[in-house]
Amino acid sequence: MARDDDSIIKVRGLKKSFGTHVVHEGLDLDVRRGEIIGIVGGSGTGKSVLLQQIVGLLKPDAGRIEVFGESVRDTSPDEYRRLRRRWGVMFQDGALFSSLTVRQNVEAPMREQLHLPDDLRETLAGIKVRMVGLPENAQDKYPSELSGGMRKRAGFARAIALDPEIVFLDEPTAGLDPIGAAAFDRLIGQLQSALGLTVFMVTHDLDSLHAICDRVAVLAEKRVLAVGTMAEMLKIDHPWVREYFHGPRARAALGPDATDEVG
Numbered sequence: 001m002a003r004d005d006d007s008i009i010k011v012r013g014l015k016k017s018f019g020t021h022v023v024h025e026g027l028d029l030d031v032r033r034g035e036i037i038g039i040v041g042g043s044g045t046g047k048s049v050l051l052q053q054i055v056g057l058l059k060p061d062a063g064r065i066e067v068f069g070e071s072v073r074d075t076s077p078d079e080y081r082r083l084r085r086r087w088g089v090m091f092q093d094g095a096l097f098s099s100l101t102v103r104q105n106v107e108a109p110m111r112e113q114l115h116l117p118d119d120l121r122e123t124l125a126g127i128k129v130r131m132v133g134l135p136e137n138a139q140d141k142y143p144s145e146l147s148g149g150m151r152k153r154a155g156f157a158r159a160i161a162l163d164p165e166i167v168f169l170d171e172p173t174a175g176l177d178p179i180g181a182a183a184f185d186r187l188i189g190q191l192q193s194a195l196g197l198t199v200f201m202v203t204h205d206l207d208s209l210h211a212i213c214d215r216v217a218v219l220a221e222k223r224v225l226a227v228g229t230m231a232e233m234l235k236i237d238h239p240w241v242r243e244y245f246h247g248p249r250a251r252a253a254l255g256p257d258a259t260d261e262v263g
């Protein structure tokens, strides 16, 4: 269980623009070690841009981002490489290399970061593939031969290839049918507790928020407008937050009693 004072990610005063388009301004966020935090917000509010800045793929214009107590933008290439080893990222649709098999995709970060004999690396990659619930014969398949749900699992296997402490997931259940999405939520929850992961999850999926997230952070007005448990979100009086957490989709995910409580 996460502790209040144990921030594994700290974002302070973040500012990011593209040309004249300001995406983030004065954005603060703390992610606690061991929690699953869901990042929600309207389309274009900068959820993916936030994720990309935290993992160092995009440079903030101003502000500070610390992961494991280290400022991501101030690290040397060697330090960044060491930091990067401690997290894994699953981009939308898995973002797999199409010319590599599933196992080779999982081996890719191991090749880059670990010096292992080939047979050991292959065995370890095979274990990761099984951990995400893919069948044995999926290992030697190419991404194009897999269903969308299987590609996402393969992307997850690659994200945990280096036994990370944090996993960043960008819309992990988008495009899955409700049964596939629920199964993927269970997988995230199971691996989080088995491996002691911290999970930073960008999502639109209210079912996921309800099923597995410890806390939710709402992006609106260029910043984190609110952060808290689902129960706390239901009490927030802001037009987008109300619409999102009390709308018909929320009723379906949370049940009418939950959404009516303060509605």
Ligand SMILES: Nc1ncnc2c1ncn2[C@@H]1O[C@H](COP(=O)(O)OP(=O)(O)OP(=O)(O)O)[C@@H](O)[C@H]1O
Pocket: 018, 023, 041, 042, 043, 044, 045, 046, 047, 048, 049, 050
């Ligand atoms: N590399 C880039 N260059 C220019 N603009 C960008 C770039 N990346 C993102 N943006 C813009 O930044 C804004 C935020 O994008 P982002 O993808 O983070 O939104 P999001 O909240 O993840 O949206 P969605 O829920 O639709 O995926 C958008 O207006 C987008 O067009």
